[in-house]
Amino acid sequence: MNAFEVRADEAQPYRSQGQDWDEARRLSALDSYNVLDTPPEREFDEVVELAAQLCDAPIALVSLLGEDRQFFKAEVGLGLRETPRDVSICAHAILHPGLFVVPDTATDPRFAGNPLVTAAPHIRFYAGALLETEDGLPLGTLCVIDRRPRPEGLAAQQGFALQVLARQVMARLELRRALAAREASERRFRVLADAMPQMVWSTRPDGLHDYYNARWYEFTGVPFGSTDGAGWNGMFHADDQARAWERWRHSLETGEPYEIEYRLRRADGAYRWTLGRAMPVRDAQGRIERWFGTCTDIEDIKATEEKLRLSEERLRLALGAAEMIGTFVWDVPADRITADAGYARMFGQDPAAMATGVPIALLFEAVEPADRDRVRQQIEQAMATGDAFEAEYRVHPPGGETRWVVARGRCAQDAEGRPARFSGAVVDITERKRAEEGQELLAKELSHRIKNIFTVIGGMVSLSASGASAEVKGFAATLRRRLQALARAHDYVRPHNGEAQPAEGGTTLRGLLATLLAPYGAEEAGRMQLGGDDVPVGVKAATSLALILHELATNAAKYGALSRPEGGVAITGERLGERFGLTWQERGGPEVEGPPERRGFGTILAERGAITQLGGTIRQDWAREGLTLRLEVPLARLAY
Known part of the structure; x- marks a missing residue:
């Protein structure tokens, strides 16, 4: 047995962060996550990409140690999904708490003869942070690898970041396991909601509250159930209550998403600025069944905005001196x-x-x-x-x-x-640099919180639909896909933390199209053509366009041109003075017998976005050879 090899059948007890464990318990815990041999997932891929960048390493892995192999849930720079366990450096790393670093494997007697060191990929440096359960059972590591030795090891900040990212991987594995479990959706919903950093709440269709998560009660300090019904409005600052009621009534009457900033009273009596958001959940007929919402403490963001304003003022004064x-x-x-x-x-x-x-x-x-x-x-x-x-x-x-x-x-x-x-x-330009750093920090924080909200609402929808009828599950799946389309649009116009940046020249319609339609795979197959003029697209316009294009692509894949191998879609942009025209033309699909007898909720939502949010018009031509849709909007609204 190699010095670094750990045999699964020995079930030898080890110490890890004060917890006794043996191999049988460790393997049982790993099996409970049902993650071995699963396909790559974006959330894990982004972690290894970020780890490689932060540690300036060509290879990074999420390595999970099975009975006789190590499986890579995510990897960058290696090109393998697994290797035998008896050549695994991670098998040695899980025996040590904290960060395990090997500055030079070639001079370390434990690893000098390892074929991964002496042959491809020629590992010379290794640093791994434990992927550890709450019970102290190590599942594997998040590790970075270099083909050259690093006598200096990792910088303190790099080591800290690697351990933080390892905890993020475990958090994702925990969430993945929770979502996969098929138990009473109500209990799972409460577990998820109580684990969120935001205050989570829900209401009946009439807008009366009937649920708050634990974070709400921790923040406000009010007795359980005391803010049910309409009692929540008394928690706001007196100057914000009328405005909050007016905005909430508008959402209840129109079904539009709810969003407002108000001052919420904390348990110690202090009022803190809070971002309130809510989305309706509808049945197959479009009727609102519930509202799910969040309250996010943004007092620190407000303070950052004020600091940024003061920094900009100082900058103006400085440049004048x-x-x-x-x-x-x-x-x-x-x-x-x-x-x-x-x-x-x-x-x-x-x-x-x-x-x-x-x-x-x-x-x-x-x-x-x-x-x-x-x-x-x-x-x-x-x-x-x-x-x-x-x-x-x-x-x-x-x-x-x-x-x-x-x-x-x-x-x-x-x-x-x-x-x-x-x-x-x-x-x-020192003050300008500080202002830019503050602005970037604020943008990243807002982006992170917005993506959290997408995740929270998507998780709520999934859990709420668990155990429901097939019709409700289908509606929930459709709603999740629309949320994912909005999330992709958000990622495109607000990229941060190592995510892909928009094309040079800023956020454009063509770039947004390519991002949103990539999951359908038609562009790579030559069945989806993007042509004509391109124009800049702003954050708010991107949200409406995401819903419209997602609905068109989904319908085309189900019923239209993309439902047949020979079918295709041509998307053409055209500048028309102060307006912009976008044409969606399907050909080669099933023969069209005329307009659909019933318009779906998604179509209604897309048209409302085009007319209300973009100030534009939509025309549809249901010719026998395929649908042609024409969208025209003011250029100024597209850039907003």
Whole structure:
């Protein structure tokens, strides 16, 4: 037996974070998740991609250790779904609590003879964080692998991030197991709702509340059941109650999603800004059966917004202050830079000395070491080509704080084409950088919370439909698909945390189309053609378009052109002055006998979005050879 091999039949007890365990119990726990040999899933794939990026590693794995093999639920850079257990480094890692790091496998007697080290993929560095159940049973690891040794191991931040991501993997496995269990949907719903960080609630069709999760009672401190019915409105700040009632009545009357910001009273009496949202759940006839909603504490986000506003104000003041801007002239042949007092202060130099000139090497001492080579290369390129010079970098003057600056200039050449005089200006942009960081943090936080809400509502729908009739399950599946279409649209226009970015030039209609229609696989098969003009698409317009296009693609796959191998869809965009036209044309499907006798809820929802949200029009031509749909909307509404 190799030094790192663990035999499953030995059932030897080990210690892991204070818990005794044996191999039989560990394998039983792993089986309960029903995850071995399951296909790849996006949520796990994104974790290994992020782990590889954070740890600067070519390979990252979610490795689950079975009886005689290790199965990779997610992998990047390896190209395998499993390997034998007797060559598994993870089998050794699960015997150690916390983070297990092997700086160089080739010099470690436990692994030097391992075929994964001596042959492909030539593992030289390994770092693994335990995937551990709440009972302390290790299922495997989230690990990163390098083909070169790393004597320094992982940075502290990288190690911390790897362990955090491992806990996220376990959280996803736990959620996956909970959703797969077929028990009383009400009990499972309450378990899921109580585990959510948001306050979750539901109402009857008339809008009267009949359920709150544990988080609601923890936050508000009110007795159980005291806010049922209409009692919830008394929890809001007096100045917000009338507005909250008006918005809620509007949603009840129209069936439109509910969204509002109000101040909610916490258990200690303090009012905190809260984002309230709700979605209706309808039956097959479109009647509202229930409302499910969430309350999310956004007090910290509001505070961040205020800080951002103040930072932007400081930035405006800073840019207007003379000391935040400096000018310079560099006599290249003499290697002397002369500059004004503002430039001297930014680089921590004596203004009198800068007025007479100093060597450029003296100023480079104040440039952040990590930025020096890049700035030198940009300067040399500007000198060689005569092109405009622009560089952002950090300066750390002696005795001062690190500041961000942007330098702009141009190098004039003498009659023989040699660099002669390099002049320009430097602007302190530290406050702008801080404002940008705050804005990005706010955007990521909002994006994360919005995606949480999509997940919560999707989970509620799934659990609520469990054990119901086939008709209700079908409706629930349709609603989940529409939520997924909205989530894909959100991911496209609000990408964060390692997700794919929109194409260069910003969020566009064609990019949104490609993202939403990719699951149907028709574009790759040449059965879905995207052509014509492209236009920018804003966040709100993307939501309405997502519903419309999802409904069209779903109907085409069920009944239209995409239901037959020879069928196809052509989607064409056309600028029409201040308006934009989008044509959806199906051909090659079953012969159309005329308009459908009954319009489905999805079609009604899509048309309402086109007319109400986008201010546009929809026309449908049910020709025998296939449906042609024409959508026209104002360009200004598309970009909103």
